Amino acid sequence: MVKKFTVLGAICLVVAMIVVTGCAQQPGSVPETAVEPEAEGESPTPPAKDKIVIGSVHSISGPLAIIEGLAYGPIRELWIEDVNARGGIYVEEYGQKLPVELIEYDDKSDIGTMARLMEKLILEDKVDLLLPPTGTAMLYAAGPVANKHEYVLPGMSGGAASIKEIIGGLPYFFSNLNFSDTQVPAFGELVSDLGVESAAVIFIEDLHGVEYSGAVVPELVLQGVDVVFVKSIPEGIQDISAIIKEAKAADVDALLCLAYPEENMLCISQSMELGFNPKLMIFGPGICYTFVKDIFGEAAEGLMSWGAWNERSTPESQELVDNIGVDNVDWWGHNLYYAGTQMLEMAVEKAGTLDQAAIRDVMATETFNTVLGPTYYDENRMLAEECHTGEIGQWQDGKFEVIGPKAKATADPIYPKPAWPGQ
Secondary structure, eight states: OOOOOOOOOOOOOOOOOOOOOOOOOOTTOOOSSOOOOOOTTOOOOOOOOOOEEEEEEEOSSSTTHHHHHHTHHHHHHHHHHHHHHTTOEEEGGGTEEEOEEEEEEEOTTOHHHHHHHHHHHHHTSOOSEEEOOSSHHHHHHHHHHHHHTTOOEEEOSOOOGGGGGTGGGOTTEEEOSOOHHHHHHHHHHHHHHHTOOEEEEEEESSHHHHHHHHHHHHHHHHTTOEEEEEEEEOTTOSOOHHHHHHHHHHTOSEEEEESOHHHHHHHHHHHHHTTOOOSEEEESTTTTBHHHHHHHGGGGTTOEEEOOOOTTSSTTHHHHHHHHOTTSOBTTTHHHHHHHHHHHHHHHHHHTSOOHHHHHHHHHHOOEEETTEEEOBOTTSBBOGGGOSOSEEEEETTEEEEEESGGGOSSOOOSSOOOOTTO
16 A cells, blocks of 8 residues: 655653552441452453554644654554554454554644643553654653653654663663664764765754764764864754855865754755765755655765665565555655564564553563564664664665665665766
8 A cells, every 4th residue: 555644844741640549448348249259370351342542642733743744653654554454463361353543642843742641641541552752852751751650662753872871761661763873883984985084064953963963073083084164053044055165165075964854955955056066965864755856856866864774675675665655765764663663563462461561571572573574672672783774875876775884785885976967
């Protein structure tokens, strides 16, 4: 089935306390109705259940809506449709497959709203499973909420290597995306092999930009690359021509723009307008989306981005691409997100229950067969590096090829990148 999705265009925490009260039976009192005790050694029979209710708070509106519409949103919808098409998720304690039903709320791209609505899902709606919100800052706030109520929370679109600093205290949080800690070393190996001698770095003034610039600049220096300048830009900036002119004047081999889709596409457009065509250009989120080649056409040739995967990454990848629809693919995260939801589903089936602690224990210790192949979490409950299908990708002949690390590559890198069309 081919799906199309609309493209629209981080921390506070709400703390609540649940007070549980109960009345003890007075000595000598006689219950009105006698209840047959369970046979010794048998577990109580759970109440009848006809569906699994899944809760999700995400950014349907506001600045993060564009990420929601492009990244995890399509995969969440695809997975739910796929599960129900198979008749649901088999849960042993109920002895049957149960279809899934989604309750979703719009956090309007606001962290406080997200946290309040997540608690509503847990305390009022009493959902069986949780799916994650949109973006890095949201995940940093959602993880403690889910952990307080002991709900498994798989992290999808968003996160950062610095999550390792807090994840030890969040045993119910699992991270599925790859970040700078595995991508930047692969990039360092790449620039060394290509013989890159100089670079200019632009980064956005938020957690993503700060993390990636803080990792990539030392890596470039370690590889003997002369970093001519490192400049920050605010989110939503409308003109970076002065920075591009400075990079052009310095005649750097590589330009890195560690920002989000709007800023990255602005950097490409203004580089074309100014005739600046460095040998290597690599960008943050957005350039890994299929729409980039549709917008820029031949000009996308040779552009690099973090990622990565394609139809040839695993035997199961082609089917996933077919189901997503080739005009909507995120070649950084879509396969990782789908694998994450697959692992949640398989953990429920393996645990045989909707008990969160049991599901958590299975997810933390088991290996699952997903779209990535054998898939598992490391000791920090982050998707193991061995399961990543790639760290660096590049547009080549209309396809997003994996070019790093070498062991996962589906094509050799193009270097230097071709000239802009017509120049």
